[in-house]
Amino acid sequence: MGLSYSYSMEAVEEVDGQRRVLAVLEGRKSGSEAQISGDLPFINGSIELIRKSNQLYRKDALEDRWVKVPLVNLEDLETLMVEINPLSIFSFLDNTAVEYAGKGKVDGRRCRIYEAMSRGENMWLTFIWQDYNYRIWVDQKEGYLKQGEITAEHRDDSTHRLIVTVKIKDYNQPLTIEAPVQN
Template sequence: MLTPRWILLNRRKLGPITAVAGIVVLVIFLGSAFFSGPSQSQLDKQKSFTTALDNTFASRSFRFEVESKLLGENGFYSKVEGERVMPDKVHIKGTVLKTPVEFTQVNENTYMKDPFSGKWLTLKDIKLSQSELFITELNPLANFNFKDIPEIEMVGEEDLDEDKCYVYELKPNVVNAFLEEQFSDFYYKVWVDQKDVNIRQAIIKANRPESGNSGLDMKIRIWDYDRDLQIDAPVKASTTTQENVPY
């Protein structure tokens, strides 16, 4: 009769012991998952962002749209659409500060359309796309030059113009003297085409250090990679000198 009593008593003791053992196993499992870092799938998807940067910069042509807002008292707004053929041809058309603008750059010369007369002016031996004044509008890829990316995460997948994209959020350190002097705390949300592995869209936000109410808000769209785009100098463009350049 001692045996049944022994089994009964030990069953009562085994309950709490089993529960504790289960918790220990769970903690060990979660701990190993935590310290093992991201999964191979996550690493592969993060690696695709680096590949997308390389592919985007290696493209020979593309179309783009850039919408920029400077938040605060002196609000600046621009929205342009254009196309670029590497290495030194670009055309944009849109509005900057409620003023129509149109620029064409071919090789060493930049052509600017006068919004009032409709005539084209030639800025000889000037690559306006490399100036700080219009670098965002004429050279959107300059916004993806990074020193490094301390924080990056693949946050999901979305359809963009019927194409499946990975969506990334990152906080990079940018390589752009003008942006670095004006803003801090850069935040990027970037859509990467899963098939072609290049950047299709980006939302960029940043703060102005001296004011909590002002900052940068930008949206960039890029499409038609590696198409046969034609960009030519405007016909009958008059010539101006470097001293007349508005920057």
């Protein structure tokens, strides 16, 4: 089956101290199956996707129905799922020096906090942003990532920042992801 977990993610843009929410998402992943839903205020829209049995479904908000997303091949599906996988933003392109930054709690769990600077390998992030700072909270007992925060500067304006916060829970709990009923 593979690793399973649920998560929440928020992406915020900050320009000259003014904050604007870009995305608020929730999702679940169980092995190769995944489900994600949430709001994308920066485009005044929402998103709802399900991956089940190597097929991708998207909720058409205008018609309130599920549609199969045509994919050229399985590689296209894998590429898309990496882009919406919250753990992919914690993948680094280079050998990264990680420093211990103290202790904290996430959802009542004691965690060790680590910090790192890296370029990252997520295409969505590296296209516009640079100078990434990562803060990650790792459960002291289980060793799982419980929370992560990334801050980055815009390539053209250092007063323009991106802040992405991800909280992860329900590791290896039974999660059922069903294909949607198509209308």
